[in-house]
Amino acid sequence: MHHEDEKWFYNQATGQVEQGKTSSFENRMGPYATKEEAEHALDKVKERNEAADAADEKWED
Template identity: 40%
Template sequence: MSNNNKQWYFNTVTEQPELGPQSPINQRMGPYASEEDARNAWKIVAQRNKEWEEQDTKWKNAK
């Protein structure tokens, strides 16, 4: 079993976690370390986007 099969992915079509890269690459997010993280993929994406927007704003204001 390759290392990829021990990681979790989130299928954006079925909105279900998958162990290993089962779905086509354009239908999945990840990898995630756990099934729980994969289930929370949309929350993780939203939090990361918020953090990146805040960092981007700070960077733009520092010019």
């Protein structure tokens, strides 16, 4: 099995977690080392967006 085929991805179009590059890159987030990490992909996006928003607010002050 190719190294990338062992990684996990979150499919934004379906909301499903997939192992390997089975879907189009346009819908795929990752790679993640574990299935659990991929399942929480949107949580990580939310955390990063909140941190970026806070940094923007601090910059504007």
